[in-house]
Amino acid sequence: MMELNVLNRPSTVNLMISVEKEKIIRIMFGASVRSGELTSITTLTNLDIATERVKAIPALEQCSQNPQRRSSFCTNNWGHCSESIPLGAMHGTRKRPATLYCRTIYLKFGAMSVIPPCAKCSQVMSSMMDMGIVTIYQLQSIQL
Ligand SMILES: [Zn+2]
Numbered sequence: 001m002m003e004l005n006v007l008n009r010p011s012t013v014n015l016m017i018s019v020e021k022e023k024i025i026r027i028m029f030g031a032s033v034r035s036g037e038l039t040s041i042t043t044l045t046n047l048d049i050a051t052e053r054v055k056a057i058p059a060l061e062q063c064s065q066n067p068q069r070r071s072s073f074c075t076n077n078w079g080h081c082s083e084s085i086p087l088g089a090m091h092g093t094r095k096r097p098a099t100l101y102c103r104t105i106y107l108k109f110g111a112m113s114v115i116p117p118c119a120k121c122s123q124v125m126s127s128m129m130d131m132g133i134v135t136i137y138q139l140q141s142i143q144l
Helices: 040-056 058-065 084-088 119-130
Strands: 012-020 023-031 098-106 113-115 134-138
Touching (some): 012 084, 040 058, 040 084, 058 119
Parallel strands (some): 098 134
Antiparallel strands (some): 012 023
C-alpha cells in the first residue's frame, strides 16, 4: 500500500542488478526504513527495524561493530538504508563474487535524484568486496 503523505514515505529506494556473463540474473529492490509519521514512537520502531536488519546481515553487523572513522559521522542508523536488504541477499553459498550494479534514488520532498551510498553503506560494500562476496559498480552517471 502506498503512503499518501510524501513525508511518511521512505527517503530512498535502491535498485541492485546482479549480472553474470552479461545477463541479468536478479533484480533486487530495497527501501529505507520508515514506519510512518515521525514521532518518538515511530523513531524507536525505525531503530528496531534497522537493528533487526543489522542482526540478519553478517557484513552489516561486522561493520557496525567496527565502524570506520567516516562511518561514525554518518547520521543514518546501521541498517536504515535502502541498500541493506539487497546487500543482505548476497550472503549465502556463492562460489564466486556476484557482480552488482547499484543505484540509490533519493525521494524526499517529491524530487528524485540519484545519490551515492552513505559512508556506512560504503563501508559495508567495501567489506563485502574484501570478503569476496560481491563486486559493486555504482550507476550514478546514468540519467533517470
Ligand atoms: Zn546508507
